[in-house]
Every structure is written in structure tokens, then in C-alpha cells.
Amino acid sequence: MTTEQQSPENESALITVRDLWTRFDEFWIHREITFEVRPGESLVIIGGSGSGKSTLLRAMIGLLRPERGDVVVGGLDVMRSSEPALYELMRRVGVLFQFGALFDSLAVWENVTFGLQDRKLSDAERRRVASEKLKMVGLRGVEDLLPGQLSGGMKKRVALARAIAHDPEILFCDEPTSGLDPVMSDLISELILQMNERLGVTTVTITHDIATAYKIGDRIAMLYDGTILVCDTPDGIRATQDPIVRQFIEGRAHGPIRGEVAEETSTPGPGGRAG
Amino acid sequence: MGWVGWIGNRTLKGIGECGRVSELLLDTVRWTLRRPVRFHLFVQQCLHVGVYSIPVVLITGAFTGMVLALQTASAFRLFGAESLVASVVSLSMARELGPVLTGLMVAGRVGSAMAAELGTMRVTEQIDALHTLATNPVQYLVVPRVWAGMIMLPCLVIFSDIIGIFGGRVVAVGVLGTSPATYFKRSVQYLDAADVGLGLLKAALFGLTLALVGCYQGYTVRGGAREVGFAVNRAVVVSIALILVLNYLVTAFFF
Known part of the structure; x- marks a missing residue:
């Protein structure tokens, strides 16, 4: 398309997300998200349920227009491109949806x-x-x-x-292993890994399953409270001292991550639910 | 004031809704003109909207014609004008009842199904999947449905008109004792092409309305199964109300 839609800078990056802000009504989902994915790389984005992972993926494939920022995928400014240009990009992209x-x-x-x-x-x-x-x-x-x-x-x-x-040159996967048994999960992870390693497909995978993240990620980014908290290699993530990341990868209920459980002070008994 | 705010809020929402429906209509026109042309999808929708609606349209048309003949006969008998029953039946069917009743029946049968199908596709991310497969969802889903509605409804109305007149004949000849030849003569005597044309024009408009409203309601669903249910509900209520309002406006315009 036109030259203004090309991104001259960051030529090494296949996907660039810069200073991205997204909101639903009054509520900010993403604040100042910035990261890059290089060609042939496998990036995994982890984060709790409702942390805005899927929304971030939707922004990268042009299914939603964030409030501000830049999303450049394969040289195309996704947020400001015309529909035909976006469909042209989609021919180079594959997307695996959470429920198929x-x-x-x-x-x-x-x-x-x-x-x-x-x-x-x-x-x-x-x-x-x-x-x-x-x-x-x-x-x-x-x-x-x-x-x-x-x-x-x-x-x-x-x-x-x-x-x-x-x-496709780029494969986006939204929760590829959720709802599957451990063997099937591993099999799907294996397939994504093969795509990345054997066929050189750049992959961006959204997951809350830390085993999948370790298996397929060259780098793992953790999305928390609307921003990218850390972005590191699997070994770096394993060794991190950040209390939030530690709580997430160890899967503990108690820690700095705000849970829903503590806020429910009175749980109605079985009799109380009937009404 | 709470209620003033409520009225203002509803009005704004209503205007916003009209704007978005018009936007979908413009998108439909725009994507009709672009390649690729998916003729098989259009044919598929014609089957759903047109062919599969024939039984219900025939039943509605036949019984409407029959009851019209009975009701007008009881009034016209007072003036000794029973022979004009045929003219009343044919004119009413062609100008009003054929298009309106067919529109209402198809809105209930097909408009609801469109809202349910597109709504389910929306909440299961199938519409998003179309986008990621480089396919415009409006072109793939809405364009064939709207065109099928616009083209099939007039066809159905022709069936409805004919069977309605035939239903009137069954009653006039069987119950009222009119001769078949008189009935036929009176049926066509006051009926001209403009009457039939007006009915078919209305039908095309109703077909466009019910398909567009059904698609819009389904396409814009957010949430899950409950919201799909609401969308189907709104598709039927809104398209039926719109058909009745448009019917008056078109009639008044050509009066």
C-alpha cells in the first residue's frame, strides 16, 4: 500500500507494538504496551484470566482499534490501514482461536x-x-x-x-491448549513448536498455561495490570525474583496478584441459592 | 428528572441504532460491488428465504383470500353487490395483504433464523475467523442474505396473490354461489399492473428490511447465548414493526 503505512524503523522486527492503549468504556485494558517480535521468533504472552491477552491479540490482527499507539505487523500499520490492505496482510497470517x-x-x-x-x-x-x-x-x-x-x-x-x-509467515494462537488434557496440550504445543522451528513461522502465543509457555517460547512476556511486566527468556522467567511473576508461574492463590476470592465475604449456603 | 433522562437516553440509543443499520446497508452495497462474487451463497439463501417459505406463504395467502371473500360478502350482500367480492379480494391481496402478510411470516421465519445464525457465529468467534481468513464478513454473510430477501420476497408475494385470489374463488363459488366465470372477470377487471407493481415493490422493500434487521441484530451481538436470544427477539419485533410502518409510508407515497 502507500508508503506511509510502511514502517521504515525497526526493520529487524516483524511485529512491533508501541505505546498501545486500549479501553472498554471507562476501563483501561492496556496501558503503554510496547514489545517487538523478530522474524522466526516464538513469543509467548502469559497473564491471568481477564488480563487483556486476547484483546492484545485482537489488536495485533486488526479486529479492534485501540485508543492510541502503533501496531505494525509485517510492515503494515494495522491500526490505520484500509480493509483491503488488512486482508492482504491476513493472507500472510494464521490465527488459531481459543475455541477453534x-x-x-x-x-x-x-x-x-x-x-x-x-x-x-x-x-x-x-x-x-x-x-x-x-x-x-x-x-x-x-x-x-x-x-x-x-x-x-x-x-x-x-x-x-x-x-x-x-x-502463513506469522501464526497467532489464542489459548491453544486450554480445555485440553495434558497429553493433548503437549501435542498441540509440539505442533506449534514444529511450525516455528522447522518451517520458520514466527509465532505469537497467548496462554495462561505456564508449561506451554516454557515449551514453545523463545521469549515469554507477562501481561499484568494492563502492561507488560517482564519480557524474558524461559530461563530468565524461571529465575526471576519478581513476586508477581513468581506467584503466577508457581500458581499460588496467595500473593501480590489480586484475587477474587478474598473479596467475597459471605458465601450463601445451599439453601440461600435457591431463591 | 429521571424520566426525561430516560427518554433522552432511549432516543439517543435509537438514533445511534438507525445510524449503525444504515452503515451496514452502505457496507452491503459497497461489498456487493467488489470481487469475489459468491453466487452459490446467494442461491443457498434464496432456498432458505424463498423456496422453503413457500408452504407457509401459501397457507397464509389461501386463508386470507378465503376469509376476505366471506367477510366482504356479508357486507356487500346488503347492497346486492356480491359480484364485487372478487374485485375486493384481488385488489386487497395485490396491494396490501399479499406483501404485508408474506413480509410478516418471512420476518418471523427467516429474519429470526438470520439473527440466530449470525449471532451464534459472532459469539463463537466465527465472524472474527472470517476476517483472519481474508474474507469480509459483510460480503460473505450479509450480502447474500439481503439480496436473497430482496429478490425472493416479490416472488413469494406472486404466489401469495395467486393463491389468495384462488382461496377467494373457492369461497365465492362454493359458499356464495358466484359463477367461476364472473369471479375471474371481476378479479381482473379493476386490477391493473400498477396495483401488482406496488405490491411487489413493497415486497422487495420488506425483504430488504427483514434481512438487514435480522443480519444487523445477529452481527452486533456481544456476549453469549442469552444475548443471541435477545437479538432474535429484537430482529422479529423490529422488522415486523418496520414492515408495518414502511407499508403505510409506501402506500401514502403512491396514494
Whole structure:
């Protein structure tokens, strides 16, 4: 697109988020968020539920326009770009949604190859690509099923197959392992890691699962209270003395992170709930 | 004053809502003109809006024509003008009852389904997924539905008009003893192309309205299952009310 949408500075970074502020009504979700992702890197963003991780991801793919700041992905100023330019960027990007977000009126193979529609492939060719991508995520013989007929883990894998079907340069994953058993979680993490290491895809993963973060992250950033608290290598995070990060990675209920439990002073008994 | 604030608040919300619906309509027009053209989605929607609505439209039209014949006959008998029953039935069906009743039935049947489908797609992030797959959601979801509504409703109204006149004939011939030839003659005697045209124009407008309102309500859902329910509810109530208001305005304009 036009030159003003290009970012001449930070040429080494594939994704640049600078001084980002987002709010919902009166409530600021992000305050002064700044980070970069280099080509081929795997960044994991961790944080508690409701810390604004998913909102940050939505800002990076242009699904929401923050109050102020800059988001530059693959050279495109996402916040100020036109729709066609954004769709052009989307052809280079894959997104794995938290609950899969598969189109439930389309069969699995149509879901997987949805992003290839503009390539003018025949149905047979699309099916072949679908089978190939499904094989990459360890699925066979599910091409003609509808998403409603799949288990949670299979849905996530189909969604991953769809996200990588058009060979994206950048892969965004929103909670790729939430709601899955430990083995399936590890398998999905493994797949994302493979994408990153073997195919050189730059990945940005949002998760609250610290095991996933350690496994796939080159760097881990922790989002807390609307800002990036720390951004470090997995080893750096493991060794950190920051009490908030320590509480999060150790998964303790008590500590500096504000919990919801303490504020509920009176819990109604079983009889009290009936009314 | 609490109630003044309440009225002001509701008015502002209402105006804001009108603005956003118009914006969706403009987006629909804009994305209709852009490539790619997804004709198969349009055909699919035509099936849902048009073909699958035929039974309910036929039942509504037939019984409306029949009751019209009965009611007008009891009044016209006083003046000895029973033969004009046919003219009343055909004119009322073509100008008013065909388009309005078809619009209401399809709003209940299809407008609600559109709101439910798009609303569910919104809360399960399927609409966001379309965006990330380089597909404009308005072009993919709203454009085929709005065009199907606009084109299928007039088709349904033609069915409704014909079956309504036929229903009137069944009553006039069977119950009132009018001869079939007289009924046919009187049906078409005072009915001209402008009457039918007005009905079809209304139908296209109603089709646009119910599809646009259904899509808007579904497209803008925020939250979960409960909000999808509210959206379906609003889609039906708003589109039915709008159909009745627009019906008056169009009639008054061409009066």
C-alpha cells in the first residue's frame, strides 16, 4: 500500500507494538504496551484470566482499534490501514482461536481450505491440501465430518490445520491448549513448536498455561495490570525474583496478584441459592 | 428528572441504532460491488428465504383470500353487490395483504433464523475467523442474505396473490354461489399492473428490511447465548414493526 503505512524503523522486527492503549468504556485494558517480535521468533504472552491477552491479540490482527499507539505487523500499520490492505496482510497470517471458531455449517475439509478460496483450486485439489494439512496435525479420515461431530482436541487440531493451510509467515494462537488434557496440550504445543522451528513461522502465543509457555517460547512476556511486566527468556522467567511473576508461574492463590476470592465475604449456603 | 433522562437516553440509543443499520446497508452495497462474487451463497439463501417459505406463504395467502371473500360478502350482500367480492379480494391481496402478510411470516421465519445464525457465529468467534481468513464478513454473510430477501420476497408475494385470489374463488363459488366465470372477470377487471407493481415493490422493500434487521441484530451481538436470544427477539419485533410502518409510508407515497 502507500508508503506511509510502511514502517521504515525497526526493520529487524516483524511485529512491533508501541505505546498501545486500549479501553472498554471507562476501563483501561492496556496501558503503554510496547514489545517487538523478530522474524522466526516464538513469543509467548502469559497473564491471568481477564488480563487483556486476547484483546492484545485482537489488536495485533486488526479486529479492534485501540485508543492510541502503533501496531505494525509485517510492515503494515494495522491500526490505520484500509480493509483491503488488512486482508492482504491476513493472507500472510494464521490465527488459531481459543475455541477453534470452525464454521459449523462447513465440512472439515472446507474449513481447512477456507483461506485458499482465492487461489482458484478445484475441489479435488482443495481436498488434497486439506488432507495434507490434517495429516500434519495428526488427523486422518475426518475430512467429511462436520465440526459438531469432533471432540474438543480434534476441533483445536482442525483449527490449527486451517490456520496453517495457506502457509502463513506469522501464526497467532489464542489459548491453544486450554480445555485440553495434558497429553493433548503437549501435542498441540509440539505442533506449534514444529511450525516455528522447522518451517520458520514466527509465532505469537497467548496462554495462561505456564508449561506451554516454557515449551514453545523463545521469549515469554507477562501481561499484568494492563502492561507488560517482564519480557524474558524461559530461563530468565524461571529465575526471576519478581513476586508477581513468581506467584503466577508457581500458581499460588496467595500473593501480590489480586484475587477474587478474598473479596467475597459471605458465601450463601445451599439453601440461600435457591431463591 | 429521571424520566426525561430516560427518554433522552432511549432516543439517543435509537438514533445511534438507525445510524449503525444504515452503515451496514452502505457496507452491503459497497461489498456487493467488489470481487469475489459468491453466487452459490446467494442461491443457498434464496432456498432458505424463498423456496422453503413457500408452504407457509401459501397457507397464509389461501386463508386470507378465503376469509376476505366471506367477510366482504356479508357486507356487500346488503347492497346486492356480491359480484364485487372478487374485485375486493384481488385488489386487497395485490396491494396490501399479499406483501404485508408474506413480509410478516418471512420476518418471523427467516429474519429470526438470520439473527440466530449470525449471532451464534459472532459469539463463537466465527465472524472474527472470517476476517483472519481474508474474507469480509459483510460480503460473505450479509450480502447474500439481503439480496436473497430482496429478490425472493416479490416472488413469494406472486404466489401469495395467486393463491389468495384462488382461496377467494373457492369461497365465492362454493359458499356464495358466484359463477367461476364472473369471479375471474371481476378479479381482473379493476386490477391493473400498477396495483401488482406496488405490491411487489413493497415486497422487495420488506425483504430488504427483514434481512438487514435480522443480519444487523445477529452481527452486533456481544456476549453469549442469552444475548443471541435477545437479538432474535429484537430482529422479529423490529422488522415486523418496520414492515408495518414502511407499508403505510409506501402506500401514502403512491396514494
